[in-house]
Structures are given as structure tokens and as C-alpha cells.
Amino acid sequence: MVNLTIDGRHIQAEEGSTLLSAARANGIEIPTLCHHEALMPTGSCRMCVVEVSKGGRTRIVTSCIYLAEEGLQVNTKSQRVQEVRKLVLQLLMARCPESEVVREVAKEMGVNPEPRFKTSKDKGKCILCRLCVKACESIVGVSAIGLSGRGQTKKVGGPFMEAPQACIGCGSCVYICPTGHIVMEDDGKGHREIWGKTFNMAQCRTCGRYFAPLEQLSFISKATKVPLESLMVCTSCR
Numbered sequence: 001m002v003n004l005t006i007d008g009r010h011i012q013a014e015e016g017s018t019l020l021s022a023a024r025a026n027g028i029e030i031p032t033l034c035h036h037e038a039l040m041p042t043g044s045c046r047m048c049v050v051e052v053s054k055g056g057r058t059r060i061v062t063s064c065i066y067l068a069e070e071g072l073q074v075n076t077k078s079q080r081v082q083e084v085r086k087l088v089l090q091l092l093m094a095r096c097p098e099s100e101v102v103r104e105v106a107k108e109m110g111v112n113p114e115p116r117f118k119t120s121k122d123k124g125k126c127i128l129c130r131l132c133v134k135a136c137e138s139i140v141g142v143s144a145i146g147l148s149g150r151g152q153t154k155k156v157g158g159p160f161m162e163a164p165q166a167c168i169g170c171g172s173c174v175y176i177c178p179t180g181h182i183v184m185e186d187d188g189k190g191h192r193e194i195w196g197k198t199f200n201m202a203q204c205r206t207c208g209r210y211f212a213p214l215e216q217l218s219f220i221s222k223a224t225k226v227p228l229e230s231l232m233v234c235t236s237c238r
């Protein structure tokens with residue numbers, strides 16, 4: 001265990017744990033956008049910045065990737081921290097002005113809604129956090145989508161920005177996206193649209209509801225060796 005203080009409170013944290021998890025384990029909330037407990041943190045959004053002091057040196061670090069250290073003093077709400085978070089939000093609002101989530105967080109933090117930086121009109125709601133890419137790669141095991149381009153032109157999508165052939169239509173990217181950028185539509189009549197692809201949905205043999213893309217069920221069947229027929233029941237009926 002290591003001993004540190006967070007917002008003046010003495011905290012014990014497991015060696016190797018991040019400042020974010022140490023704070024949250026002790027009921028100290030730090031705002032995040034790109035953090036998800038099922039995935040390794042990458043420190044993309046910078047919402048979780050905190051101020052750390054040790055040996056007379058103070059600096060701003062990203063709490064979701066910075067490890068707890070013996071004797072560290074952490075301030076999660078200092079003036080400097082608030083200013084950096086506000087700047088981060090102003091940049092995020094400029095990148096994706098349509099994102100309700102970003103606007104809502106900005107409002108809660110008292111950020112002026114008037115754009116401070118030139119706003120982008122064509123980026124949708126994506127903050128480039130990579131959660132969708134990582135979920136597709138390491139949770140689903142498909143790697144259908146990725147980030148391409150650089151700087152201003154960077155965006156998420158299938159290879160060459162075309163409909164990703166490997167996509168199985170599971171929608172994990174939609175569920176994990178913090179800003180609602182990815183659009184998935186089920187028509188209720190057996191079809192799902194996502195990433196420019198249309199999937200045929202399987203119908204639950206008990207209740208008749210369309211519940212999952214057939215491609216996803218085949219993928220699961222191959223990966224687990226469970227016969228496809230045994231997977232044709234929705235989670236409620238199962």
C-alpha cells in the first residue's frame with residue numbers, strides 16, 4: 001500500500017493503482033469522459049486532470065493514468081485544475097459542438113457556452129477518445145473500426161472510411177461511446193443499420209422479438225463452439 005493525501009484527506013491506495021481509482025474508492029469524484037472500467041485507460045480526454053505536489057514541485061497530471069505514489073499530495077479541485085478542465089471543455093466544444101454530453105458537462109462546470117475557439121462543423125460528436133476502437137478490439141475481438149487521418153482530419157470509422165467488413169453489428173461501440181457519436185438504427189422489422197452496413201436480426205424463438213444480428217450470433221457460436229441454434233433465444237427469455 002502507498003500513503004498519500006487527496007484533497008487534504010489521508011488515503012491508502014494499493015501500489016499500482018491510479019489516482020482516479022484511489023480517489024473514487026474513497027468517494028472523491030473526478031470528472032471523466034474517456035474512462036471505462038472494462039478497458040485500459042489511455043488518457044485521451046484530459047477531463048480527469050488533477051494537481052500533484054511532491055518535493056516542492058507541483059504539476060498537472062492525468063489522474064486516470066497517473067499512479068498513486070508514497071507521500072504525494074493531490075488536489076482535485078484547485079483553481080488551476082478547474083481552469084485546465086475548462087480549457088479542455090472549450091477545446092472539446094470547438095471540436096464537436098453538436099455533442100450534448102460535452103455541452104452538459106461544460107454547463108455544469110460553468111464554462112461560457114460561447115465558442116472560444118474556431119468550431120468544427122463536420123466532426124459530429126466524436127471526441128477521439130478511442131473507447132469504441134478499443135472495445136471492438138479487446139472486448140468483442142473483432143477490430144472492425146479504427147482511427148485514421150491526423151490532427152484536424154482524424155476520425156473514427158472502418159478501413160479506408162468504408163463500411164467495415166469485419167463488423168458483426170453488435171453495437172458495443174455505440175453502447176460505450178461517451179458522446180453518442182455512433183448511430184445505430186433497428187427498424188423493429190428485422191434489420192439493423194450501423195457503420196453503413198445492414199444486418200439481418202435474429203428472432204427470439206420464444207417471444208419472437210428481434211434481438212441480435214445473425215452475424216453476431218454466428219461469431220459467438222464459432223468462438224464458443226455453442227451451436228447457433230442454442231443462441232436463438234433473447235436474454236430475457238433465456
Ligand code: SF4
Nearest residue numbers: 126127129130132177
Ligand atoms: S466515436 Fe465515441 S467512442 Fe469512438 S472515439 Fe469517438 S467519442 Fe470515442
Ligand code: FES
Nearest residue numbers: 043045046048064
Ligand atoms: S478520463 Fe482521464 S484522460 Fe479521459
